[in-house]
Amino acid sequence: MAATTERVNVAERLVTIPEPTGKNPLLVAISPLDKETRQSGQPVQMLAVLIVIDPEQRLETNHKVLQCLYGLTTAEAEVTARFVGGESPREIAGRTDRSYETVRWHLKQVMSKVGVKQQTDLLRIVHSAVLPLTDD
16 A cells, blocks of 8 residues: 655644753754655654754854855855854954954955855854864
């Protein structure tokens, strides 16, 4: 007997888990995967993806990936990786021996290359296109 496919519509769920240390809670996203629900007339076990996010942990983005995807210079990729990792332009300037204006200029160059006009759009696009990889 051929397998039949039934689409199951189950809403994604977001759960928070309090941290006993008082830090921000962990976020747990639960998302069901579409799966054949019957095979040869028998129910098939449903699958889900669990994603645990620690908002206190900063992720590092691989500079080479940014350079390859968007044609960035080494300096632009470093500034972008730090910005996407949660540092403000002033923090980036202080930690990289660049002036605040130089950091802003790099971000403007990156935004032009990526094709966005706002920093929030830059964050959204880079986060959705680049996996959080380390430079190890």
